[in-house]
Amino acid sequence: MSSPKTIRWGILATGGIAQTFTKDLLVDPTTRGVTNVKHTVVAAASSSSKTRAEQFLKDTGSPSDAKAYGSYDELVKDANIDIIYIATPHSHHYQNAMLCLEAGKNVLCEKAFTVNAAQTRALAAKAKEKDLFLMEAVWTRYFPLSIYVRDLITSGRIGPVARVFADNSMASNPEETWSDGKNRMVNPDLAGGALLDLGIYSLTWVFQTLYHTQPVDTRQPPKVLAALKSYGQTGSADEATTILLTFPRPAEAGGDAHAIATTSLRIATAPGGKDDVPGIRIQGPKGEIQVFPPAFRPTRTRLVLKDGTVEDKQWPLPGPGKGSGWYNGFGGSLQSEGEGQGMFWEADEAATALVEGKKEGKYEGLAESILIMEVMDEARKQGGLVYPDKIETTEYPVQL
Template identity: 55%
Template sequence: MAKPYNVRWGFMATGWIVESFTKDMLIDSSVRGASDISHTITAVASSTSIERAEKFITDNSIPRPCTAYGSYEALVADPNIDIIYIATPHSHHFQNTMLALEAGKNVLCEKAFTVNAAQARILVETARRKGLFLMEAVWTRYFPLSVQIREAVKKGEIGEALRVTADTSVGSLDPEKAWGTTHRMVNMDLAGGVLLDLGIYSLTWVFQILYHTQPPSSRQGPSSIKSQIAHYPLTGADESTTILLEFPRSVPSGSHKAHAIATTNFRLTANPDGKWSAGPSVRIQGTKGEIQVFGFPFHPDSFKVIPRAVNGEPEQQIREVVGEFPGEGKGMYWEADEAARCVRDGKLESESMPWEESLVIMEVMDEVRRQGGLKYPEEIESAEYPVKLGGRRDEHLHGKGSE
């Protein structure tokens, strides 16, 4: 048996999401059937201090040797790194990813990819010019459950998929008291608000069903975008965003138009009793039935395929699939495996999260923000590089229920 291809990782930031990523990365990849690749965490960087990076390595039991850095510049200069995982606030993604790309490093960058589409285009152009791998880390796409659902839709198991509804609402009962004005969820200097942080998961389900399932050569983005935003009174960030999209082609045949509703809110929760009594967070409705997805949209844990009852035909059974997370992982290792294989194979982008799709989704979010009058500080929106940004670059501490 061939020796697994080992990929050496550098972590940019030391927040909560990086801890989750680390725990998944340290699970033996063969447990999930990924015996062709393996992962090594080579270095960790904190923009605050080398001591913080060192503490992260120790606290998370990362095998030595693993180098601690007190700056991102030192991290990207390390010759022993194959790919950098960027988990800073999305306000800093463009500057941080450009830093890594310019240093010749492959990049897996957390969602939202950037603050706006202009920044995302520059990242893609830079990666293409330098021949480097670049991927937006939308981990949900790589869950086996997500893959199975996409395949069921493409095969026409629910007929022609005409509508998708997805709600990613996970928040605080009293955000004014819990978050005030400085928490990353509401801080405009960190591109705070629900759209870029949580709403992107609602859009992920819309796009992986009504866009990604189309043949790559004929994919068409939404022909109509309508939205409403409610602003958080203390800072102006969006606390509630609702998006209505029309796609020119349904799937799989493209015989009709299709609609989608993507919602997110940080005062509400889609799972009020913690038992999903309120119903599924995602519904994919077709002419012959529907697929209901349970668990928050960023972490689906099961789904049901419910056939449509037709008079005179034998009743069909509901098909239910419960997800497994080998090694008691959270599910982040699947996107890490994909990135590792792409680096091994010399690919610049992933077929499951291609550059073009990231750009289309960013364009939709740009239009939603335009319609809702949501604009971040000029330095955050800037597509110039380098620009020194303020804010706490190491924070990516998602609230309960988020990644």
């Protein structure tokens, strides 16, 4: 057996999601059965100061010789980096990713990929021009749970999918929680609102079950009908968005299929955080697949068939394990001791692609990322939601 290939990562930005990703990244891959690749962090950059990058490297347990930079320009010039993970707000993804690609760096970029489809198309074109790997970090697609759900669909156990309900909502009190309006969830200058930050997961479940599972040569983009509720304080962010999608399909494949993707800042997928009702329901003539919240990090599924069969499955997340003294989490909450967040699987996919010479992700290629951005563009258009020109533009470079 050949030894695993070590992929050298640079981390662009040092906020909460970057810390969660990096801690997961450095977990021994053999704890999740991965033996072809390993990961290391060789550099991190903060746009505010080198000191902050140094502290980030210490906090995440990165190697002691990892370099700290006080600017993204310095990071992309580091010759020891194989791939850069971008963890800035999605309002900044286009400018940051273009910086990396122009410097000849492979990129794994947080979701939502960009603010609009034109930006994603421009990044994809640049990656192709430079012969570089580029992938949207939709981590949920790479969970074994998600692979199982897609396999259930393609096996035909519920028949051709006819309808999907998918929700990702967070039950916040935005006027109190983000009273100054500057938080990325409500700030128009950071492309705030429910759709791009939360709704991307609702659309992820719709697309990975009702589009990605169709044959590549016959699947078609959906028709989109959307309703958007503006957030009162800013008026330039959405508080809630509902999208009805019709996926054209030949009669022999079940005919047209419907999906409803919903998201809200103010109401919960499952009230009280009990997560006892399915946030995703994938329905066919023979039964349905239920996925329980949170949509972004689910750990429980249920298959309910027309013949009375019920199959419940738990999907615990691997990691260093109990007794390790290691913890990871996000947004102020930690998972159980030794349990990873689940971001390592997308890192494994990116690393494997680099080793194999592939230029995009296995479970969501660039064309599908672009299509999902187009759906969000259309939802915003129908709801009248426009962000400032400086973050909608495809011009580069633009100072944000």
